Amino acid sequence: MSALRARLSAILLAACLLFTSQALLTPDRAAAADPGYLMTHFIGEGSNNQQIYFSYSTDGLKWTDLNGGGIALRSTVGTKGVRDPALVRSPDGSKYWIIATDLCISCGQSWSDAINNGSRNLVVWESTDLINWSQPWLLNVAGAIPDGRNAWAPEAIWDPASNDYVLYWATNVPLDGKTKHRIYYARTSDFRTTTTPQTYIERPGTQEIIDTQIVEMPTGVGNYRYVRASGDGQITLEGSNSILGTWTNLGNLSGIGLTGAQVEGPMWMKFRDRNEWALYLDQYSSGRGYMPVRTTNPSASGTYQMPASGSYDMGATKKRHGSILNLTAAEDSRVLARWSDIPAKRLQSYNFQDRYVRHANFDVRIDQNITNLDAQFRLRPGLAGSGTVSFESVNYPGYFLRHANNDFQLVRNDGTTQFAADATFRQVAGLADSTWSSFQSYNHPDRYIRHYAYQLRLDTITSATARGDATFRVTN
Structure with a gap:
């Protein structure tokens, strides 16, 4: 909390209202401050915990819950719950979308229901400023997949080769009567309509894959333009020079003691001031939420390091499967002004x-x-x-x-x-x-x-x- 408090003290103006003994402050960003990081995530089971939450960090490692730790956006469509949100920024920064799994466990839906007869839709919000968000809408991505049973863990990445987004997610299409999640993709420019879904990642036999997230590499780091981390029984790393091209297996994180039976929801973050990345992993099996595994070369599995004790702080709420956006100075000012804690x-x-x-x-x-x-x-x-x-x-x-x-x-x-x-x-x-x-x-x-x-x-x-x-x- 101390890092954010120090930061807020540099950007808050005088109190504009006095509520009994409580001063309400209107923050204004100091021009010299470095922009921070915005995480969107959910925090657990139940109708209130499976909604959109925001958290903020000045350094990418110490996180503070925004909006007083409360819900930032609530789904009013589909199952009325959301998990696994991804925050997408357009290349010119004029639009943002949040895409999320339409799923509400322990509020009228069981895991068996969600796996075998779940929502085929994603939930989508749109904004032009990260502050004011549209009403959510449902985007049917899995309805056209033969025997597709659900649509989970969506992600999207801009593809400069086609000037649109590659939207990808997991769908269960049973194999020989057994559950088998694969990753499918479709193209979209507006997250309202998509092309016909195609298979994107399928592991052999009965092996499933649910969570995957792609990060783009800067020139000179590793041998690939893109690296993806996937939960498929391991945390498998793969590299490619094209989003829809051939991907090469780069190993996994078993060397540092992590398997897909322990962690899920890989979430990339590039540190702003250096060529170092955090791959956040959700410790779902132990119920502890996210932790950052750090590397200076995401395509080299041997460079990943477990976090040292005390090196990170995830804040007051448990952080579950989400995504992180490196903010610009203008975005940072707006986010802190709108979502800073008001009791x-x-x-x-x-x-x-x-x-x-x-x-x-x-x-x-x-x-x-x-x-x-x-x-x-x-x-x-x-x-x-x-x-x-x-x-x-x-x-x-x-x-x-x-x-x-x-x-x-x-x-x-x-x-x-x-x-x-x-x-x-x-x-x-x-x-x-x-x-x-x-x-x-x-x-x-x-x-x-x-x-x-x-x-x-x-x-x-x-x-x-x-x-x-x-x-x-x-x-x-």
């Missing part, structure tokens, strides 16, 4: 102090005994103006409390000026008790957030009862 808060009713503001089926009310994420919000700088606040849901990131026709709903930010105004409020001294808070509408300053019959609404305040209804405590 989750609850809004306690003044005149019903056993009740808190919560969302349920996207409606907003005050309820008793609510301790789950439905009653937790991040008080972000107001979407419409300085000195204001907007309430972002913790378990539905990108969704904010918004008024419409004086009613409140939890609604996804559509980026419009109208949405920003409807979702922005001024925090003022509590109308019933100045030590508490009230929230004045930004675009209807004669009205305040209040509850009425336990429902949240936007109203003018003309009575003592209404003043109590419109008063809240911002609390942990």
Whole structure:
């Protein structure tokens, strides 16, 4: 944590809002600071853990959870869970995509279901800035594979030979009645349509392969332009000078005691300041998440070294199969400004102090005994103006409390000026008790957030009862 705290201290400006005793800081990047690394990953089983999470590192080895360790993006399509996310940047940096396995284990789907009759789709998000992301959509990649049973662990790499992306993933096509995952690929330019899938990697006999990730090599390092690491019973290394060309077996990591029975989810990272790479491997068999195995030549299996004790720190949450992006300075500034930690808060009713503001089926009310994420919000700088606040849901990131026709709903930010105004409020001294808070509408300053019959609404305040209804405590 110390590295990130030092970094944030160099890029944070003065507090723009005061929430009770909590200052909310708006970060601004120091021009001289080196950009860091962004990891996208999931953190475990269950509906909340199988979503998109972001983590950040200044050096590629010590990681801090972004967004307070909470969900960054939630899937609302398919199984409503995602694993194995890959973060893809376009060559010109104008677009980004996250592609992920449509899978939610322990939330209505078993491993047997997922292997033998799983989703044939991938889940995709798109962004132009790493900050504002589209609604997710489903991309059917395995439906055209004869007897294809699922679509797992997607990756994509830009192919300069054809000016599009090679999208690749694992699908189970049983052999002689037994499970056999192979890697398939298709071409795409927009992650909305693809060419007909083709077999990309198939191991002999009954041997399976599920996870594989390719890294491009700089000139002068090793004998191949591309190196891929795959989980196929070992962590097998292969090299090629063409993404869809012939690949040469370069050995595996058994020499340092690692096999595919111990680790999975290979994830490459190039250190920014030197010709050294970390191959992050998910220690799934022991339940410990990622660790970095380092090398100065990814194509030479004998150069890989296990990490020394204390040489890395994966942060507060377990990091599971994902990908790492080396950020530019502009990306770094945006990522830290948007996803740096803002603690989750609850809004306690003044005149019903056993009740808190919560969302349920996207409606907003005050309820008793609510301790789950439905009653937790991040008080972000107001979407419409300085000195204001907007309430972002913790378990539905990108969704904010918004008024419409004086009613409140939890609604996804559509980026419009109208949405920003409807979702922005001024925090003022509590109308019933100045030590508490009230929230004045930004675009209807004669009205305040209040509850009425336990429902949240936007109203003018003309009575003592209404003043109590419109008063809240911002609390942990």
